[in-house]
Amino acid sequence: MLSQQKQPKALNIGRPRSPKIDRKVLAAAAKLVLSDGFGTLTMDAIAAEAGVGRMTLYRRWPNKAAIVMDAFVARVDPNTLFPSDGDYLETIRLQMRTMAKAFRGEDGVLIRALLGAAQLDPDLAAALRNRWTMPRRKMAAEYFREGMRQGYLRPDADPDALIDLLYAPIYYRLQMGTGPLSNAYVDAIFDHAMKGFRNDH
Amino acid sequence: MLSQQKQPKALNIGRPRSPKIDRKVLAAAAKLVLSDGFGTLTMDAIAAEAGVGRMTLYRRWPNKAAIVMDAFVARVDPNTLFPSDGDYLETIRLQMRTMAKAFRGEDGVLIRALLGAAQLDPDLAAALRNRWTMPRRKMAAEYFREGMRQGYLRPDADPDALIDLLYAPIYYRLQMGTGPLSNAYVDAIFDHAMKGFRNDH
């Protein structure tokens, strides 16, 4: 699923969609969510901020959550990857810190809004899973399987369980607000979770 | 915070609030959320289902999320406690299974709705933290500290980190839908997380 957008009516006949509108709309949506929150976001405000007709929004997206979803993915797509050099286990810790840092900032505001809206909108929930959650889980699972092959992780480890143990607590704190998403917290989760997975030879 | 209700104007003068209305409203709200979802829930529908005037709802609760919050707490308050007998570590596993089972059913629908709404409503987020999350965290932390004293858990364990490692994955699956909240899943999380906390003597 490349985006939440509706398809144009036809491909090679008629006036084509203006490509600049996407950028303007997504930037406007992100700006408004970050300044005023998702709760007060309206299609009208997005259209005004982007300098675009409101009808154009409804022509391209089914609702505001879809717009924010596209805006979010456009922002964070290149981030939170696993660096390919350095110590194997420390790379995981650093990746978790990178993610926690992103969640402490503007990305955290956006993903909280999307997670909340997804609980009431099955389409958005599927989009969040397909475009955000699953790609990252696949990358992590690949990295972990490679670590199992190379002997850094126990050969009988369950990559999915490890993903959940490492990353679910970060989402949990983001949503529950039971404490700060600090490096110290990430380290505590990492260290404890890893005790069951590290291969101690 | 005993409930999300607004206080009556006065205590001993004037007509007292009808006590039956609470039950009817909370039952109606729960029924509607479970049948049609939280997204389409309206104050009007709750009032109609409960056979109550809409004004009465606004007199007692600030918004529909507060009503669902009260309905949820009224349903699940007595559940998901730690049984006091049996093997210490197995008791934790069983408690996690009980919670997962509740989340697989109607309670899961309700708490998903509340978690979603809480992302847009700071008051509701605080209520969810104070009335649901924190009481359970306190109970768990107490149980874990007792286990540290009695030698079942490592004396240098961090109860908060253990809580997050054990329970955050359950919330994660509930919301993300990355897999079933089965007993097998609970066991995988429990077994892996416990490797870093169990006292192996």
Added chain:
DNA sequence: CAGTTGTGATACGGGATGTATCGTATCACA
């Protein structure tokens, strides 16, 4: 009895949604 508040019904204004329509703009194709 008087005073005070809860209850149900109804009306109201405000705001957001999603659709429809209009004139204009931009493209492909003949």
Added chain:
DNA sequence: TGTGATACGATACATCCCGTATCACAACTG
């Protein structure tokens, strides 16, 4: 160059829900 099809911005519209206000009546205290 012109024709057909679609996108764009603007506007109007019906609909829905919210939260408040108001009313007559009910229920309680003293």
